[in-house]
Amino acid sequence: MFATSSWDSDLYGMKSLTDLFGCFKRNPRRGDEPASANQSTSDSPPMGAVASGMPPPKRRAPTETKTPPGERNVDDTGVPLKEALKQANDAKIAVFCSGNDEEEEKQISEIEAILKTLKDPPETEKPLEIPEVQRIQVNSSSKKAIQYLTLHDSWPLIYIKGNAVGGLKELKALKQDYLKEWLRDHTYDLIVIGGGSGGLAAAREAARLGKKVACLDFVKPSPQGTTWGLGGTCVNVGCIPKKLMHQASLLGHSIHDAKKFGWKLPEGKIEHQWGHMRDSIQDHIASLNWGYRVQLREKTVTYINSYGEFTGPFEISATNKKKKVEKLTADRFLIATGLRPKYPDYPGVKEYTITSDDLFQLPYSPGKTLCVGASYVSLECAGFLHGLGFDVTVMVRSILLRGFDQDMAERIRKHMIAYGLKFESGVPTRIEQIEEKTDEKAGRYRVFWPKKNEETGEETEVSEEYNTILYAIGREAVTDDVGLDSIGVERAKSKKVIGRREQSTTIPWVYAIGDVLEGTPELTPVAIQAGRVLMRRIFEGANELTEYEQIPTTVFTPLEYGCCGLAEEDAIKKYGKENIIIYHNVFNPLEYTIPERMDKDHCYLKLICLRNEEEKVVGFHILTPNAGEVTQGFGIALKLAAKKADFDRLIGIHPTVAESFTTLTLEKKDGDEELQASGC
Amino acid sequence: MPGLQHYTAQGYEAYKQTLETIGKGKRVVALFTGSKNLSTGQSWCPDCVVAEPIVDQVIQDTVVAAIDVHFITVFVGNREVWRDPAVGFRTDPSLKLTCIPTLLEVGNKAKRLLEGQIANKNLVKDFFVDED
16 A cells, blocks of 8 residues: 555656656657556667666656646646645645535535634633634645545545644544644644654654754663663664674674685684673764764754653653653654563563663673574574574574565574574473572573473473573564553554554544554664655655555574565465466575585575566565675665566676576476575 | 863873873863964864853853863864874874864763864753763
């Protein structure tokens, strides 16, 4: 449903489409024909430019000259889309309508009648001013575009203070006192709750657009007492320290490889110092925290280091470290509170175990570690800890990397086992402390879990001793203490905000982005993009949407896994097995040959294509060193709807791993034997 | 509470000396700025001319003045001294200055304000007040 963001029917308003399909503009000949992608490339070389793979535009091609309003046919009447959206954003109350319709007139009169009921009695001091309803008449194609942009079917469509509300029905569903309060003035244009990737990006963008913005950020300490500064999960306890520790781990291997390349290393054991790495990483994080503070100041966003909670439909109570409460009001709110790790429920678990919230600041070297969970967080932590020299076991209940391509997940598991990591299947049921941890030294704990005997099927309790137990069994939206229920913001079972796009389905002045928006990927760049795009949409009337599909991402396991588009099983589910053709291969990175790294047998890539759609590529997967760098670049090919033939036309860069995508000929079939890599 | 204590130092050696006088385990903030021309009383560095009165204002703010911090105004010398790539301010691993004015917290690599940022009074106040 989010496939195309640039869907638009306005002839002049939409920048991106006219840029993409600029050829139409210069080519009046095709003016009134329903344009198709094939036509657009008719004067391209036979093999076609990239444009041959682009989705056909979903609108008529614009003509060369703008028709003066008087000479337009009926469909071209009304305010142009771009201008219409801008007007709706600037008006206190606006209604999009088509004009010349009795039913529509009736509804607009009813809207006006509802607003009149809000009028204060004459004796009221500072009575509420009831604004005039501004009618914005648009043509049918603009109507479609607006409905697509807002995901509201109701028509005429009401906007209040720049927020799409819906039709008469949705307006009636709003509490009268909420509506009244909405029309009053508030201190801020926007209050952002949560200073993570998404919240900060949104706050800065809104401020750039000249809005008065406050951003609240407050980190409740983890059960282990860990806390951190401004910037959210990614910067403090996620992407940044994770990737740096992954790098530390890779460097360890490079030291060994270096010998094979002729470097003479000092005799004796080469050891890693946990504390040194942790401090260097924490220093870097501190500089990022401070950098965010500076940026907010420079962009004139008010930063408040307090925990925000709704105490009214337009009021936030912000509680700081000293329990001092400050009340703030705004016209709009953005929920960007993110996620925190989940804990299981058995005695001792919060005292004796840690999560990714604690790992990166761990005062002591973790020692023998158990990572519980099959999430990417668990596998990444297990991977770099093992690479740093620790004895690491991963305990999983069932499958690895749920939601990811399972063929790739299995390859990751095989690689991690070959790499020396241990896997146990089971779920811990209790933990006993043998020796308490201190600031200098990890503790000792015995972990118990039921183990099934493969032959008899009998379950017996087994146990093992570990110094550190890291739980990474999933993450949970931090929305319970924000007061969302009290004002009626609808939440999903996951506790995430249910959105119509990024707007709350029930309270139209509340928005959510990033990890707390139901049904969207939990990734930093997604949150950043969503935050920026949303701000432009609600403050500028931009006709722009975040595209939640074909998002490239990478799991930083010891051998990195990059993917974009669909997993194999999802592609089969969506298009049917008979319509899927998969090209794959194994490869041996050149830099692995001399050091004879075992990883070389695990590098693998595949392209999932649609047989009946000229082998359009819908899934991209690679297991390789530097998968992130490779996947980011190829992601654009999927965004442009590249076909297998486009990959074939591309010339490789030699010697790289990514060049393997330009020479794929092997088809993946059920029951095939494992592929063997050959040299160049 | 002793509050904010202000020192000045002329040149790198004097800066090191001042740090020693203050001693270890204290919160130290330093402003590195261009030395003043004796006849005009103004620094040769235009950004420093803008920054100095702002910092002066902030350290006199009642909230900031009450903070337990040692604040050193360090005059880095004239243009020639400062431009020398071998000058202590540029080579000292704990400083590695690249521009003036620079406001930094000694021993906290993360926390600095540079050039035009020091003209932002709110930012300078945040620098002193903010403890995270």
